[in-house]
Amino acid sequence: MEKAQINLYQLFVLLVLFELSTILAPLGIAAKQAAWLSILIGMIGGLVLFLVYYRLYCYYPDVMPTEYMQILLGRFLGSVLAFLYILYFLYLAARVLRNFGEMLLILAYPVTPLFILNAGLVVVTVYTVRKGIEVLARTGELFAIVIFFLAASSLLLIVLTGLIKVTNLQPMMEVGMGKILETAFSETLMIPFGELIVFTMIFPYVNVNHSKKLRKAGLMAIGFSGIVLAFTMAINISVMGVSIVSRSPFPLLSTIRSIEIAGFLERLDVYFMMVLIIGGFFKFSIILYGAATGTADLFKIKETSRLIYPLGFIVLMFSLAMASSYPEHTYKILHSDAVLFTTSIPFLVVIPIMLLVIAFFKNR
């Protein structure tokens, strides 16, 4: 563990940036017009999951999850579990990296090799993460302002253009409550809310005299970003209709592209690009940081910074190897039960709850 401290506001900003990077994807579109509803339901689930992670942190506020797993489950089992978590984080990082690279490629660099784009982000991220969590957090503070400005101005522009057709959001319950709940729990709960488990690696660095404050900041961040995500999805659908949104890998791009004001404010693709790069950078950095500190903790490596480049490199390799095409990549994340049952459900839901139960009985 490095000696670093971040304050509550910085934690809040990092959480929000982490969550909002998913704003580009067609979140919960399986629920059709009710996508926004499934995001909100997912968000409520996400709040519950956050409380689980938070309670675990309350039991062991000063140590890494990789360490308290060993305390809770015994040395061997705990180490194995911690190792699996590191693998999961790397997988997650590769997934984010792949999405980032593919989006850039589809959008702006059609003949640049994916490897080069991914390598670019990895190099920048490795540099930042080597500097430690404090630097990352401060950078976050700065860019949060940019993101806020982008979000506010694009919302204003969309409203001004009169693109929103509320009728596109009806009939709301076309797919039925069952499907909405299914989407919420299999998709939107995991991405992006469940992924916050990475932050258990960062909680020990948060400088609070009262742990309740951390809970408040976390809940606020999740609530805020959940509402923004749901709202964005609702706007996407109301601007373009369900069909287009469900066929786009990045509906927000199409929405932003449909802005046309006064003959010169049009094709604002650069908005999307900025959100993409800022969001991708922070999400990837945070996950890589989590993986690196976890590995350092588990394998007793004193200098975390030396670990970061090798980990970044393997994430880069895996981000290319994980799928041979972008449709295949999204298919694996969203439509295959294999990924759901081998990664999201156990790592984000089952194991944390199990750990919490054990912790509860151990610390009674």
Next chain:
Amino acid sequence: MKILWIAALLLGLLLSYAVGLNYVLGFNLNKSLAKTMNPFRVMEIAEFIVFLVLIFFLFLNPVRTFFKKEKK
């Protein structure tokens, strides 16, 4: 050096997960392996050079620390 071994282990496990996932999706074993490897198959020269440079940096640090230890 230890770090590189850890990284290699992690990469190996991740890659086998990718292969396994392809297998579960219904591709046979050969095809799953091919699918995992094929993103690296059509590389341009510039791309390959960047790849080599990245690998070079991977080994730079261990070698440097090795010689530092020798000096002491």
Next chain:
Amino acid sequence: MKHKRSFFAFILISLTVVSGCWDKREMNELAFVSAFAVDLNEEGKYVGTFQIINPGNVAGGLQGGGGQNASITVYSAAGDNLLETEGHVSMKVSRDLYYAHTNLIIISEKVASEKGITELFDLFERAREFRTTTNVVLTRNSSAEEMLSVLTEKDKIPAEQIVNNLKGAEESQGEYQKITIDNVINSLITSGNEPLISAFSIKGEPKKGTKMENIQASQPEVRMEPNGLGVFKNGKLIDWLEGETARGTLWATDKVQATSLNITWKNKKDAIAYQVVRQKTKIAAQLKKDRPKISISVRAEGRIAEVSVSSDLTNPHTLAAIEKEVAKEIKEEIEKAIYHAQINKSDTFGFGDAIHRSHPDKWKKIKSEWNNEYFPSSDIEVKVEAFIRRTGLRTNSYLSDLEQ
């Protein structure tokens, strides 16, 4: 004091001698040759045509765009060899011919098919001012002089436009290739590898193309277009390759940069357009009992660019099936091209060169008969893998919503 004086003398002498004014040539005494063309006249003599830039009329942009006059002047003269044609032309031009900016050499169909191109290139290689990276192009259905005289609208210098045109065709179509003097000489001297030179033809009445009116219209009546690849055997033009055969040949020689091809899907012809972004071809050659066996492996990477039939492009299995179809299509093209070349008995692929590399001693024996005997009877195995990387800004087409 004495020292100082001799020192001064030394400096004065150096200044005059060392600074190299002996070979001086002033800008305003030079005639920049932008392109050079070779043709044959009725008597069987070479006709050299020189496209010379009129600098005053080329200057574009803020200076008022050159104006009403043609940006080039074309001179031509006959001679027994190329140097003689230059000599005769230089008498007609008021300035010294200057070749450092020549980037195009045009060889007429007549020269290529009657006299052959083997003996043409020595001058270009030997002369100081020529660059050996100058592009080489053939004419098709017109004389080289006509080709050089056509004015163009986008690039003021026609030679420039031809080169850019060819470059564009090479980068997007995959049916043409840019080839330089170096390349041509190399493939001429390598037995077991024949050159492939892209050809241009003039569309419309060539005489009209020399007038400024032609390029002042929005639809110029006379245009130059890339049109086929010339196949050579023993230095003589024997055939033209077009369309899929041309592309198949370039696939096999690793020259395709980007192209697009259509595949049949769900019984609909040309239903899915696949755009190749990059590809890699490897050729391996073996000799089995003096029978050559060539294996070609192609790996292509690209995206789906257009879909006119509904299919689930989010499903990896569908994509894998499409990849297979694309690979089949590419394979067919390559096989067709090789079959064509075997009938022509001209190895444009460099397979002989591959054998040379893998079996240097046996190559000496079969070298002379390679094109006529061994190449046409060799076994060729083509292996193609195509990868779809992405599908653009949409996953499924709206057509799949239409169907439901």
